[in-house]
Amino acid sequence: MALRRANIKPPLEVVVDNLIYFERRMHVKTYIHINKKNGEILSRNRRGFYCKEKEKLIKEYGFKESDFLCVENEVEKYHLKDFMKKSFGLKDEMYNFWLWNSAYNENNINGFSLPCKVETNAEYRAELEKILMQYIECLNKPPFIYSGILNDIEQECSWLIKALDYLIEGENEKAENLIERVVDLLDIDSFFVSELDKSYSFRAIAPFATLQNVEYNKVYKKMMEENLTFFRVRTKQSSSLNNITNVEQMLHLPYNLREKAVSSRFSSAETPSLYLGTSSYICSKECKWNGIDEMYVSVFVPNSRGKKFKILNLTISQALINGIYNRNLKDDNNQIRYKLQNDMLKIYSLVIATSFSVEKQEETKFEYLLSQTLMKVVSKRGIDGIAYLSMKGENEFQYPQGVNLVIPATDISSDKPYSEKCDGFNVSEPVLYLKQKCNKKKSYVNEIFGPHDDIIGSVTPKMVIDGEQKPYSTTEFGEFDNYLVSHFFANN
DSSP states (O other): OOOOOOOOOOOHHHHHHHHHHHHHHTTOOEEEEEOTTTOOEESOOSSOEEHHHHHHHHHHHOOOGGGEEEHHHHHHHTTOOOTHHHHHTOOHHHHHHHHHHHHHHOOOOOSOOSOEEESSHHHHHHHHHHHHHHHHHHTOSHHHHTTTOHHHHHHHHHHHHHHHHHHHTTOHHHHHHHHHHHHHHSOOOTTTEEEGGGOHHHHTTTTOGGGOOGGGHHHHHHHHHSOOOEEEEEEEOTTOSOOOOSGGGGSSOOGGGGGGOOOBTTBOTTOOEEEEESSHHHHHHHTTOOSSSEEEEEEEEEOTTGGGOEEEEOOOOHHHHHHSOOTTOOSTTHHHHHHHHHHHHHHHHHHHHTOEEEOSOOSSOHHHHHHHHHHHHHHHTTOOEEEEEOSSSSSSOOTTTTEEEEEEOTTOBTTBOSOGGGGGEEEOOOEEOSOOOOOSSOOHHHHHHSSOSSGGGGGOOEEEETTEEEEGGGSHHHHHHHHHHHHHHHOO
């Protein structure tokens, strides 16, 4: 006689353990829905969707099979792993989703702080290619792949290296064509090309309402209302009889002296350009002031005409890219910041390529070739100048006191020795730097980014001078900036 099985139910924990064991044996796969339009991952839950749930979404909502990622396949593809599985004892599908979700939310880049300093031209060529390849590899992960930008950036980097090789070989026209294609790939909106008076390079996010925190509306208003102030420096030996006394001497080289214009970062030899800086300190570094020669400084204040100059913003840093967008934020403007981060990532390859400093003095400075070509290309497109972070600093944290502005004098002639672009600024007479002080009026950098008890204070520029780190506004250069600005506005 067959034995009748006793009708006894096992404890609940045994049932649960058996179910988990069964699911693991069955290798349950889970899926995530992708928004193909912008690369965002949607419809997320703690584990994704099981196969039957995915099929239901396809059937009921008209999704396609290609609209889904298999979490387990992605974990294997990107070699994702973590000790948390053992710590939390998560079921396989939940653990895999946790791994994927963590990888997807890791949208920072690291290891690309600028400027890059090398010894020789040959080292620049090799190091640029190496860093661009590292940049591509850094972006070869979920948050960037599904945004759709990786292919564009790979293409950009390839063209930049090829353009550099053309320039080294003297094939300038071929190089310009490639840089044209690079610029065409970039989604250049008002954050990257704007009027000087509304440029991120100088006024931070104040001109961009969609990037702002409403709690600081008064701060942004003040940032927009204050006059921008720029500086330009000239030096001379004390023994020289060629005194620097008038405004014209503080402008770019006139047409009759154009042959003395040397090759610079964004201007070719014999092509005068107006180079300005947001602080007298960065100007002194750019002109390699030795601390002994006489240094004369003028303040440049954009007038109604100059405020409308179109400026390309290359003051993009690794820190800015990492801080502009947070996937965990749910405010209405976060999608705008998501797009902006992707656009920054695309333009950053160009920033990297133009942010090298070669220490050895060679006849041709290879690190200038791409930036000079870029200036030619954007000038043809009606852009008046380029703003960029100085290469004289030790790291990328040079904003806002280390920002340079270059405006090429493309319209000069024997009948017009100075560019009409110079008329876009009200310029003070040159003043000999003697560490003067006067704080009746402050420079824009010192007024807006000086020590405050609000959000601006969090980005107070600090500099190491004579071995001591202090806010720029409290340095001798910062106080001299205020002196120049105070006297300028007192007389105008």
